[in-house]
Amino acid sequence: MNISKGLRRGVGGVVAAAALLALAMVPAGTALADTNIPIDQNANTTLTIKGKGSRLRGHYFTAMRIGAYGNAQTPTVGGGKLSSVGVDSSQVDAGGVPANEQIMQAMKDAYTTTSTSGSLPSGYGNNPVGAVAVTWLGFPSSITPPSGETADTTSNSSSAAWSGSLRKFVTTLTKNTNFKNRLADATHGHEVQASTTVLDDDDTTVEFSVKQGIYIVVDTTANHGTVSSTTIPASIPMLASTAVVDTASTPNVYDAFSTSPLVKLGEVSVKNDPLIVKKKMIDPTTGNASVGDTLTYMIVSKVPLTTGFSHYTYVVKDDPSAGLTYQGVTSVKFSTDANFTDTGIEHTLTGSDYTVSGGASSGAPVEFNFSGSIINFTQGTPSYYNDYIKITYTMKIDDSAREGTQLQNGVSLTHSNDPGNPPTGDGGTPGDGTTTTIDNSGDSTGTVKTYMYGFSLADVDKNNHATYLTGGEFQVKQGATVIKFKKLGDGTYQRAADQTAAVDNITIFDTLTPAAGGGSGTYDLAIGRMRFTGLAEGTYTVVQNTVPVPYSSLGKSTFTVTVSTDTATTSVPVPTAETPAYSNSHDGWDLVAEANWNPTTDPNHYILVQEINSISQLPMTGGAGAILVGLVVIVLLGGAGALFFITRRGEKSLSQEI
Known part of the structure; x- marks a missing residue:
């Protein structure tokens, strides 16, 4: 069973889907078809997180069991794969001892908060994870959902991997104070650190040796400070299940279901998918302008993954140097590509989808705040998650600009990164909840220079x-x-x-x-x-x-x-x-x-x-010499005309006298 569809950086650190995919779990003690598998409850098996070095390097992960396998079966025909597995919430600790009332209550609360009925079904009072298995499995099951519940048959889709009842249950559980305390207790949780030397593009793994069962895996790097001097964002939790190990003298390991043979149990794949924010001057294309000119810019940023958040901070900031004054927005659009063009445009946002603040004077920063609606950025079909926001706006070079003092403006993105500490309201301003800032004001992806x-x-x-x-x-x-x-x-x-x-x-x-x-x-x-x-x-x-x-x-x-x-x-x-x-x-x-x-x-x-x-x-050569010669000729002709006039006048007077 591959519980995770991938992790995402820049939204909540390491992020994973919570779909149970093809795991047909049923509560312990339920009659099963096919051939029973005697489970070795004391056998350890491996739970593996796989990903690139740039995503895992130096990170700490903690795994805590929330459900033990109660029974399992393999098909009578075509064995070697699982047909079904039962799960029991009553034994969840690392040592296989019964859960104390605090952690059991946390799971019960998470179920009742998520369920439509608001209560655990009959027969599942001490087995909330069993109730989850038969209710929110993600595909039509032969198990009838408990009375009052509606089966969630979409949780095994890639889009619902980040939403739906199963995800809500996991997120709610990991926000519970008792769960957090138990996770931090080394007696109950297994913590492993990924290699600190692996290269960005290298494949690497984090491996846990654990008892069989269902686990919550959380990125706990933040408990250890920083990695590479960068603040570590928290993770939304991953729900994962191990392979099944039987009691044979040479144990058989069942790591897939007959209905989904390519989905491996005990493996969580991690994807790199960082948020981006970048900027370019659209007009003029030459990169230079005069005082008084209007400059047009475009910012491209990625629509974030908001799984696990009830509210979300998403603020794009342009920080101009003195000499630039913000003028206004030309357009804000969704696009399926990250280019500085209008190709792939899906949807144009209106003023109600974001707010603009600042930028009232020369050099004043301007903020485009999408926090009030970023959770709802699924306006129509398709969903805009994983698409891009393109902000086109203008600035004017004002009278405070000076030649020799470079005109430039950088861009940054401040976004939520911890679903355990989200913003408290739709405003989602930085400082309300835990955020990370991607500051590109010092490099070519975010800083635009203008020359005069x-x-x-x-x-x-x-x-x-x-x-x-x-x-x-x-x-x-x-x-x-x-x-x-x-x-x-x-x-x-x-x-x-x-x-x-x-x-x-x-x-x-x-x-x-x-x-x-x-x-x-x-x-x-x-x-x-x-x-x-x-x-x-x-x-x-x-x-x-x-x-x-x-x-x-x-x-x-x-x-x-x-x-x-x-x-x-x-x-x-x-x-x-x-x-x-x-x-x-x-x-x-x-x-x-x-x-x-x-x-x-x-x-x-x-x-x-x-x-x-x-x-x-005046020079006497070249074009200037020709002009000068012409001037002299004009002067001489003028003199000749005057002489002629005087002579004729003299002649006329003489004749009159005669």
Whole structure:
């Protein structure tokens, strides 16, 4: 008999199903068909927990008998397998002595709490486990259920392995104070520790040498502190039965039923199935953005196993850095896959299925709390257990964001882990009941980084680059739109989060001036320098509107600056979101120096904007030379026209006089 369908980590530590599957147990003394098997009540047999090292390593398990085998039979034809086994609750201790009244009462209470009749049936007053066997076996039985009871014929299904009458009985029993006390008593319980050195992917076992019968197996690791410095979650209990050993001189071991020959008695299989919580930025896909942009994220977390819990804590938390402000939920859905897409969507949740709190200011955490309804996450068909919750929501880069201070936000999941100490209400807030937190705020599965960029210029004398100038005014455009900036310090300007605000000469600027120098603020620059920050990748046009006095307005510059995460330059051959490539195109006068640079090795690079005193300082070669020649021609033609006008006027006057 394989009592367990598997264990699950992250919901309650080690978790197992409680279906009795094909075990046709009947109370001791009941007449049985086929051939009787003389049971050796003193013989030990093995009860084995099997699983991967990552699930069992270092864990302690305690097994306590709640029912002894009273009789057993094998088919007259085709022996070697069991046809039926009787169980008796009156002898359950490790030594085979009668149960004391306390543990017997715990089993009686668990039965009456679970049963529809609210009482033990006639003839089972001191054999509650026998009553369980004939009532909640999980499949149609030849044994008639006791009067007043309805047989639970679903407990042997994989879905009912985590629910139903049998599971409720086991969970109720193990929450009983008397049961807990008896489990902790080494006289009655057998405790075994799994290997502490087995590798994650290795198959391993935990083995008990015990008397024959029905056992409750509990993960008692929490009684020993921690494993690998990680808080150990408790287990929901496992119900398991041993093989049957007869009294022959060479004992025969019956480890399967003829009706279910592949289900081995005395073995519990443990599955690894950890809860997950992970996060990704959905938009923009480039991983970079400007101040004021809205970012869209998706969190994917697993729908938990809630067996054994009357209430459950399930809180997903986004913890952003300063500079990010929560905006709202786009959608919350169930999905059958764990991808950051909409494939496999089964059901869209509404606002009544969860609550959202926090996120009211920059850097404020926001919590998505499913605790009020997680127990009921079986809305329709199929059940959403083992599926995924996908939360899509937005955040905005606000004015407190700063270039050079990485924008990032991590995700964590706080969930119940101990059915013996569940939350006391539907609110299920952390701290109410025992919880575990999966914190992915420090790794790539849960932390999303957002990058912003900037560039600098210095206004200098063309003949002396050591002479820095103030008074020049500039604008930065993206396309035809002038970008508005907030002044962070003398010469330092950051893109304003609100680009619709009216221009305010105190806080928001669309015309920018180089630093005057002498400031003491954190973001003050030296005289003649400017810095534009809070920008995403893209191409920006810098327009000089005025020049410093007394320089010539003929030298006003217009040029572009390009920030790219995928187009290489000679300085940055492999650009990324973290290390983009920068380049700028020279203006028509060739007064803007240095075409590209590496922001990683030269983060304080300044694009030099050169100012001239006279037209003679304009270059005479290249495109600028052609422009200058055209200007001279226009000037000369204008002069010729004026001379011609004066000459004709003089001629006219002379003729009039004649």
